[in-house]
Every structure is written in C-alpha cells, then in structure tokens.
Amino acid sequence: MIDLHAHLAGMEENGKDISPEGQKELDLRREAGILTCFCGETPAQWELLKKIANRDHVLLSFGIHPWYADRYEVQSWRQEWSFCSILGEIGLDSVWCEVPLKLQEKQFQNQLQIAADLKKPVLLHTKGQEKRIGEMIKDFPGKVCVHWYSGEEKDLEPFLLKDCYFTLGPDTALLCGKGDAARKRLLKEAPGTRLFLETDGIGAVAWAFGKEEMELSRLPVVLKENLECAAFQKGLTPDQMERQMEENLREFLKS
Numbered sequence: 001m002i003d004l005h006a007h008l009a010g011m012e013e014n015g016k017d018i019s020p021e022g023q024k025e026l027d028l029r030r031e032a033g034i035l036t037c038f039c040g041e042t043p044a045q046w047e048l049l050k051k052i053a054n055r056d057h058v059l060l061s062f063g064i065h066p067w068y069a070d071r072y073e074v075q076s077w078r079q080e081w082s083f084c085s086i087l088g089e090i091g092l093d094s095v096w097c098e099v100p101l102k103l104q105e106k107q108f109q110n111q112l113q114i115a116a117d118l119k120k121p122v123l124l125h126t127k128g129q130e131k132r133i134g135e136m137i138k139d140f141p142g143k144v145c146v147h148w149y150s151g152e153e154k155d156l157e158p159f160l161l162k163d164c165y166f167t168l169g170p171d172t173a174l175l176c177g178k179g180d181a182a183r184k185r186l187l188k189e190a191p192g193t194r195l196f197l198e199t200d201g202i203g204a205v206a207w208a209f210g211k212e213e214m215e216l217s218r219l220p221v222v223l224k225e226n227l228e229c230a231a232f233q234k235g236l237t238p239d240q241m242e243r244q245m246e247e248n249l250r251e252f253l254k255s
C-alpha cells in the first residue's frame with residue numbers, strides 16, 4: 001500500500017537523529033509493505049529525513065508548512081527542493097494557525113513558483129482556506145494533490161475542475177459511514193486515477209479517532225480500511241484499487 005503523506009513519529013523533538021519511536025515506525029512500515037512519503041514541514045525535519053532518503057519504501061516531501069510560515073524565508077531553502085519528490089505540505093490555514101494570512105499567502109505563492117520552476121508536484125494543506133487556494137492554484141502548471149480535504153462540499157469544485165489528485169485522510173471510511181457530504185462527493189466525482197491514501201502520521205490517526213495516542217500497529221489497519229472504502233465507492237476490488245493507486249503515483253511523480 002501507499003501512504004502518500006505521513007509525519008514520522010518523534011519528529012517534533014527535532015533531535016540530531018531519527019528517534020527510537022521513528023525507527024520503530026520505519027521498521028513497522030517496511031514489514032507491512034507500505035511505501036510512505038514522509039513529510040518534512042520545517043528545515044530541521046527535512047535535515048533529519050534526508051538521513052532515510054535511500055531506504056526502500058521511502059519517498060520524501062518538503063515544504064514550509066503554513067503553521068511555520070513566519071519562521072523561515074522560503075527562498076533560502078531553494079536548493080533543498082531539488083532533492084524531494086513532492087513539494088509540500090504547503091498552503092494556507094486559518095483554523096489551526098495564527099500566522100497572518102497575508103504572510104502565509106506570500107510563502108505559499110513563492111513555494112508554488114519554486115515547484116513550477118523545478119517541475120515538481122505539490123501537496124496542499126487547505127484548512128479553512130479551500131476557496132482562496134482554489135483561486136491561487138488556477139494557473140499552477142504542475143500536478144496538484146489536495147491533502148486530507150476537510151472543507152465544504154461546494155469548495156471542492158475548483159479542485160475537481162483542475163483535475164487534482166486527492167489523498168483520503170485517515171477518517172475517510174469513518175466519515176463515509178456517517179454520510180459526510182464532502183467526503184462522499186469527493187469519492188464519487190474524483191476519478192479513481194486521482195486518488196491516494198494517507199495517514200498523516202500516527203498522531204493524526206489518533207486525533208481522527210478522538211484518541212490521545214494510538215499504537216503504531218494501527219497504521220496499516222487504517223490504510224486498509226480506507227483502501228476498502230475507496231474501492232467500494234469506485235466499484236473496484238481492493239486489489240484493483242491498490243494497483244490503480246500505484247499507477248497514480250507513477251503519473252503524479254512524472255514531471
């Protein structure tokens with residue numbers, strides 16, 4: 001299976017090496033056969049992630065997360081982006097973040113430009129700013145993946161029109177079961193050729209299920225549940241959906 005977006009456990013400590021918890025997660029993911037794109041959301045995290053760049057089953061993405069848009073000057077990291085597969089997560093956040101939106105927009109726009117220059121695909125964080133981001137990416141020439149869309153159903157339109165990719169967040173099966181309108185529309189209207197799975201890391205999985213903590217062993221379980229949910233919505237078997245997602249990754253990473 002592919003987990004297109006995850007934060008490795010223990011990264012928040014910003015140590016000099018991958019934490020023991022992070023090592024444990026890497027082992028578990030390799031044993032479960034999960035190809036994971038780990039995300040560095042700050043330059044410090046990116047430095048750590050580069051240490052695992054050559055491992056099997058590992059892809060890397062790097063972007064200045066909107067939460068840290070006031071701490072780093074995007075242009076000074078320009079060189080670093082040549083080494084990642086995906087530029088992100090980048091975007092805007094007016095729900096969980098107090099960095100002024102004007103500054104977030106500037107940093108986001110600069111990173112979109114770098115992605116366009118380097119012909120890299122981008123992964124977007126759109127929390128509370130779905131409408132604005134839909135406008136801002138209109139002329140972006142590369143491939144776009146919207147990470148864990150949680151906006152309103154009506155704001156999905158520009159992303160569907162732009163033929164974006166979407167990662168299904170860890171709560172996808174849970175919310176589809178509850179009849180969530182945006183999630184159902186996304187799964188109905190985004191073609192199977194544009195879908196991925198993601199966990200966003202174990203902390204996010206715990207959050208999605210209303211828990212303080214969660215065992216790392218839940219990661220493959222959640223991916224499998226959401227794979228089955230996506231397959232069902234698309235009229236495919238889970239095996240067919242899995243193969244489709246592998247094909248989607250090849251397409252998405254083509255510059």
Ligand SMILES: [Zn+2]
Binds near residue numbers: 005006007039089
């Ligand atoms: Zn994330």
